[in-house]
Amino acid sequence: MQPRYMNWLIPALALLKICFHLWFYDSLEPHRDELLYFSLGTHPAAGYASVPPLVGLLAFLLMKTIGFSALAIKIIPAILGGAILWLSASICKELGGKTFAQLLTVLGVFLAPVFVRPFYLYQPVCFDIFFWTLLFYFTILYLKSKQDKFLILIGITAGLGILNKHLIVLLLISLIIAFLVSNERKLLRKKTFLFAMLLCIAIASPNIVWQLSNGLSGIKHLSALNKHQLVYLDRANFLKEQLLLPGIFFLITCAGFGALLFYKQLKNYRLLAVAILVVIIVLLLAKGKGYYTAGVFPLCLAAGAVWWENLLKQWYLRAAFTTLLAGLSVFLIPMGIPTDTPENLAVYFKNFTSKYGMEGLLRHEDGKIHSLPQDYSDMLGWEELAKITANGYSQIPDKSRILIYCENYGQASAVNILGKKYGLPEPVSFSDNYYFWAPQSIPPTTDAFIYINDELGEDISHLFTDIKLVGKISNPLAREYGTQVYLCRKPKTSFSQFWNKRVKEIESPFQ
Numbered sequence: 001m002q003p004r005y006m007n008w009l010i011p012a013l014a015l016l017k018i019c020f021h022l023w024f025y026d027s028l029e030p031h032r033d034e035l036l037y038f039s040l041g042t043h044p045a046a047g048y049a050s051v052p053p054l055v056g057l058l059a060f061l062l063m064k065t066i067g068f069s070a071l072a073i074k075i076i077p078a079i080l081g082g083a084i085l086w087l088s089a090s091i092c093k094e095l096g097g098k099t100f101a102q103l104l105t106v107l108g109v110f111l112a113p114v115f116v117r118p119f120y121l122y123q124p125v126c127f128d129i130f131f132w133t134l135l136f137y138f139t140i141l142y143l144k145s146k147q148d149k150f151l152i153l154i155g156i157t158a159g160l161g162i163l164n165k166h167l168i169v170l171l172l173i174s175l176i177i178a179f180l181v182s183n184e185r186k187l188l189r190k191k192t193f194l195f196a197m198l199l200c201i202a203i204a205s206p207n208i209v210w211q212l213s214n215g216l217s218g219i220k221h222l223s224a225l226n227k228h229q230l231v232y233l234d235r236a237n238f239l240k241e242q243l244l245l246p247g248i249f250f251l252i253t254c255a256g257f258g259a260l261l262f263y264k265q266l267k268n269y270r271l272l273a274v275a276i277l278v279v280i281i282v283l284l285l286a287k288g289k290g291y292y293t294a295g296v297f298p299l300c301l302a303a304g305a306v307w308w309e310n311l312l313k314q315w316y317l318r319a320a321f322t323t324l325l326a327g328l329s330v331f332l333i334p335m336g337i338p339t340d341t342p343e344n345l346a347v348y349f350k351n352f353t354s355k356y357g358m359e360g361l362l363r364h365e366d367g368k369i370h371s372l373p374q375d376y377s378d379m380l381g382w383e384e385l386a387k388i389t390a391n392g393y394s395q396i397p398d399k400s401r402i403l404i405y406c407e408n409y410g411q412a413s414a415v416n417i418l419g420k421k422y423g424l425p426e427p428v429s430f431s432d433n434y435y436f437w438a439p440q441s442i443p444p445t446t447d448a449f450i451y452i453n454d455e456l457g458e459d460i461s462h463l464f465t466d467i468k469l470v471g472k473i474s475n476p477l478a479r480e481y482g483t484q485v486y487l488c489r490k491p492k493t494s495f496s497q498f499w500n501k502r503v504k505e506i507e508s509p510f511q
Helices: 006-023 032-040 054-065 070-094 099-111 124-145 149-162 168-180 185-189 191-213 217-228 235-244 247-262 264-285 290-311 315-330 342-356 382-394 409-422 458-463 495-505
Strands: 402-406 448-453 464-472 484-491
Touching: 006 070, 006 099, 032 054, 032 409, 054 070, 054 124, 070 099, 070 124, 070 290, 099 247, 099 290, 099 315, 124 149, 124 168, 124 264, 124 290, 149 168, 149 191, 168 185, 168 264, 185 191, 191 217, 235 247, 235 264, 235 290, 247 264, 247 290, 247 315, 264 290, 382 402, 382 409, 382 448, 382 464, 382 484, 402 409, 458 464, 458 484, 458 495
Parallel strands: 402 448
Antiparallel strands: 448 484, 464 484
């Protein structure tokens, strides 16, 4: 029987987790991906080439109800962070964890890196962790009670999860394999299980139909991702990241995975460890990104907390262990969430890397070491870009004659979302989903062109007589530092003919 105060303490701590994330909601600007997902919300659909529809549809609802703001971006991830805390503590309780184990789980959800940054950013990963954890929770409840209602809840959760990220299908297949090789395999013959599967498919069907109607764009995106990114990932780094993602709490998550496999008290849940093992093996072989496993960490954390609770009986050992975990984690919080100004964060990372030599934290996709982690650099410069673009836009009296072009989706999304308050129209780009929104032709009267890129292309410089540099992003900490905005006027030949021909030559970014 757990103390009665735990009935209100866990929800209170979940609320505190939400407040913790929202406290820093405007420390930096929106992330380039957050701006993209809100741009998807301006084109609500049953699917997109790079992601299923959930993030776009929720962004659409947010903009229609509370409008776009820094707080609107962060509110759903923060709420999901609180939900993960409550779910993880509930899983711990269902696994037999008492007060210390549940509080140890809560501490991990508060401080482990894998639970900090994902619930600060509006991205599919925060929803993914939530749906994976909910699936594990309902599976545990079914294994304990054998009540069919939990199978129905599993089906609903799986369907919603597919609408967020197709990666959850890997977990579903892994769970089916785990049930097949366990004594619980009779579940797979139950009518309720089959109904739950059909329910899952029915919920996910809008995206399934969209995929079929759009040439399986999701599979093409996955193929392009594998061709251009995943193929370069290292399997050894994938395994190393499984230890780095939870930080010092790897002492608990590793113990949790081992406990699910071998600990007598958790023998009824061994199949969950088998499912986790299948997930890890598949991602390892497929050269998946390290964070793709993020959804298994709440379960491993909860199971590990149960094991440590039974190992550490004396209060002073528990106090020492908790102090060790908290002490080694608190000073790492700025790595997961921007707790200060960009300039102060740059000083923090400079001091940290010079002392501990972990320069990899500051390595960007270009292979170079920068002053801030890439995610933080991706949260700077966008407001300045929107203002510069608005300045150029204001110099053309007849707005119907202007076309705004952005080289990448971050620039396009900044102009599209942040530029609304300056009266900017949606820009054109061939990056990410903007490729599908780009006009195949433009009016012949179009003779003004705002061009946003890191340099002025030769074709553009030869096409216009009057080219003016309106401005460029000046923040050296921004990943888009130096990105330039040009106002191009007086085309030497028909700009619309040039555009209409050029647009046909552009290949899909998902090839």
